[in-house]
Amino acid sequence: MISSLELARLCGVSQGTVDRALHDRPGVNADTRQRILDAVAAHGYRPHPGAQELLHGRRVTVGALAPAVTQVFFMDLLHELKTALAVRGLRLSVTPYDGEVEFRDALAEFAARRVRGVCVIPPTDRFLLPDELTEDMPLACFLNRCEVRNSRFFAPDERRAGRDAVTFLVSRGHRRILHVTSVRQAYGIVERAAGYTAEMKARKLKPVVLASPDDAALADAVRREEATALFCMNDERALRAIRTLNRAGRSVPGEVSVLGLDNSPTFIRLCPDLTTLAWPMATLAGQAAAWLAAGEIPAGQPPFLTLVERETVNHV
């Protein structure tokens, strides 16, 4: 890539003239301007964004950190963020990370690059960071919180999602409802389980939580508890549960109903018949983008998850 100085020499003018031509400012001969614009086109010249940012602290890049241990959901969230930021003239640069050390390091790198802000999915909940890191770089957290100032957590009412799941399944006649979750202690995972347990108890039903069960353990539990419905902590778990049940000779939703949570587009393409609670991805991505772009703090209650009825939950 050619520089503006080289471009100027090429056209036999000074850098200042090139700049005026580039930015459509007055005070440049029509011929000269045309000559410069032709050279720009021929060499595919573009100003160096790094040099621009260096010059007048205009910060247009937002960093993003997503766990390299990929989940479909993360990628859909990043896409949503990218769209929401683009509307506000900001671009997104994604770095995959692997483990807490890389997370901290990648964050420091973003700080060094003076990005506008960062969107992260922290490795664990309540992840501790030094305050000076985010002094001049707002940190938008998803799925897990960071303990550092100048950061905000963008999350729906996850606990209510757990309660809503139970309420919905009960309304379809289910009573023996299992919750399939993960041993991971992410914020949403914990809250969903708490909501499920609270609502089950409130209805005098027996809460049964299965944390990261393997195929055999899940099939066993369904049989032992005579479960008619599974509330899975996310869509991935739900799909695995469906496959486990199918392979154990149980039909879904004929014998056992399955309710997921996420409704991320990529996943649903994979599994188009899944009844699930939709995580309000667009809303939260929009809130984060508005905060990073303009400092707007979201007002009101956190958004809810909404039910998307498809074909994996039966009325019994």
Place this chain on the structure above:
Amino acid sequence: MISSLELARLCGVSQGTVDRALHDRPGVNADTRQRILDAVAAHGYRPHPGAQELLHGRRVTVGALAPAVTQVFFMDLLHELKTALAVRGLRLSVTPYDGEVEFRDALAEFAARRVRGVCVIPPTDRFLLPDELTEDMPLACFLNRCEVRNSRFFAPDERRAGRDAVTFLVSRGHRRILHVTSVRQAYGIVERAAGYTAEMKARKLKPVVLASPDDAALADAVRREEATALFCMNDERALRAIRTLNRAGRSVPGEVSVLGLDNSPTFIRLCPDLTTLAWPMATLAGQAAAWLAAGEIPAGQPPFLTLVERETVNHV
């Protein structure tokens, strides 16, 4: 983030002294050095990578462009690339793109940023680009080719994969084998179908190719052709096919065997029993990293896909 000049003022020394302390160069008083290093730690100072790159064209960032219409496979590939590049001291910056216009624009942005090189999954095969764009920026293509100089295509022998799939299924006693593929005209998709068709014909078997069938079309074809095995163009299609068959009351692999293609780790976590042809992701990512980092051109034949036997293909 503090700058090196501010740091110098803070310590009451000049920028030169700060620089010497930072880079462990001789000619700085032990006390002064300590004072500076303490201030560095306290403020979390890091040199501005943009300024460094601007100064002495050291280019350490590799860009990546992946379609925003997310596929699990892409993300796993990016992770593999990131790992392979990190070994060689290069970092990866990912931008999701949406459509051909954004693809071209994001590529131009990378060129303007003077990145070391770019890894891309082009929107279509034989994607045409202006030569000056890649003049000083090697372009590593995956899954689809770009028509532009200074670019290389990193792919396994996809056609052979199609033939190997048939050979394997025939060795398990199958004769009526369907190929489930996509209407998309990506390089690998086309080649796999060609390999399948060629090998079926060579064995006097009837090739049947289903392009992006919906649930009903797939179930119909399996019944009409009395198929005992499905060769799916990738693991996502394979999983969808399994679910379609299950819902139509056909067991996998009891009545119908299913063979996938990819074996990307994220997907297999979702679907741990899938028999599939493993796409040599690590090999190709390593080759691309070696080319971008050191200009090494891969020698020999393109790598093969290797069979990973699990539980979705039966012996009939």
Place this chain on the structure above:
DNA sequence: TTGTACGCGTTATCAT
């Protein structure tokens, strides 16, 4: 209409 000078942050070199 056009050229020149300055500064963003970093680093290497030269001078003190």
Place this chain on the structure above:
DNA sequence: ATGATAACGCGTACAA
């Protein structure tokens, strides 16, 4: 042992 200076590419302010 330390300070001053120049350069990378860009854009603005000011001088010619």
